[in-house]
Amino acid sequence: MIISSPMVIAVVALGAIVLLSIFFHFVPFFLWLSAKVSGVKISLIQLFLMRIRNVPPGIIVPSLIEAHKAGLRTVTRDNLEAHYMTGGHVQRVVHALVSASKANIDLSFEKATAIDLAGRDVFEAVQTSVNPKVIDTPPVAAVAKNGIQLIAKARVTVRANIHQLVGGAGEDTILARVGEGIVSSIGSAETHEQVLENPDSISKLVLSKGLDAGTAYEILSIDIADIDVGKNIGATLQMDQANADKNIAQAKAEERRAMAVATEQEMKAKAQQARAEVIQAEAEVPKALAQALREGNMGFMDYYKLENLKGDTAMRDTIAKLDPTAILGGKKEGK
Structure with a gap:
């Protein structure tokens, strides 16, 4: 099988493109060139090792350039890589350091990274320090x-x-x-x-x-x-207190009324019980009299005197219940 030259050229070109893409991915030449032009000292090998350590050169190199242009000599590549690998925001920290430097605010790299790792926006904090x-x-x-x-x-x-x-x-x-x-x-x-x-x-x-x-x-x-x-609020509280006092007084009055009603019912029950006992005792009197007569403990004359006494007592009760005015009026009419 004969492969035509244009196809070979296309395959070779495609292979070259793939190889170049892989090369520029692991060796970011243009980032190195940008750093070199900006005066930042960094080698292609260091950029390649960043890729191996899963540290994006696209974040570290621009941050180094920004810090170098702002005159921050304490910011190094190792510091930025370490902060990135601990979960920090490298660009935000560098922005904050540059802003603090321009505003004459004393902020070290260690302090800025500590603030960033604490979960606060250090760049916003610097801005708030300058502009309350x-x-x-x-x-x-x-x-x-x-x-x-x-x-x-x-x-x-x-x-x-x-x-x-x-x-x-x-x-x-x-x-x-x-x-x-x-x-x-x-x-x-x-x-x-x-x-x-x-x-x-x-x-x-x-x-x-x-x-x-x-x-x-x-x-x-x-x-x-x-x-x-x-x-x-004062008047409302006083009204609420007055209503509460009224409810308490009503409850106590109802309690006393209920106790009075209960006492009255108890007295009525006792009176009814006493009347029942009296009636029962009165019912036993004739039986006792008959028993006494039969056994000779009471004579007939004694019984007769007792009946006369009962009759006199009943007559006096009847006279006591009469209206005196009616009695006097009846006497006058008789005259």
Whole structure:
């Protein structure tokens, strides 16, 4: 089989392209040339070894060039490779170092890499140090001593504290402390009118407490943006207390009524039981009299006297129940 020359040329060209692609992938010649032109000393062998170590030269070399142009002689290839292999953001660290150098901020390579590995954006921190940012607090509700609620919003101007970024608290802690200070300041005011007249007193009091201690930021100013009057919490609490006292009194009264009803029912039950016992005893009297007559313990005359006594007693009860006016009226008519 005879292969035509154009096909051979195409195969050879394709092979050459593949070989060149592999070569330039493992030996980034153009990156080496760019570094050489920029004054960065790095060899092709070092670039090849970067590929073997799975370190992208496309990140390390431009970062070295940037650091060299900015005059950062402490930034070396080994440092950048080590930081990349530990999971850091090489380009972000170099950007931060260059910005800090231009702004005369004392930031070493070790400090920058530590901040980056701590999970913070070191470049943004440097920018915040140069250009402070404003944090708006959510509405904070507090009650003055006269019971009136005030709802305040504040704007906190902060600047990043480079030396406390590692281990320092974040924005949430700043907002929580400022909110706590606003509540304390409003709560110590005698009336809500005092706060409305001098809202800057809140800012001065909160700012004097050193709320940025242990945080990654330095508080520059706290400005009260808005204050609204809320509910009369004192009156609401008094009404709730009055309703609670009323409910307690009603419950106690109901308890006493229930006890009285229970006592009355108990007395009625005892009275009924006593009446039943009396009726039962009265029912036994004739039997006892008959027994006494049969056994001779009572004579007939004694029984007769007893019946007369009962008749006299019944007559007196009847006379006692009559109306005296009716009796006197009947006597007059008889006359």
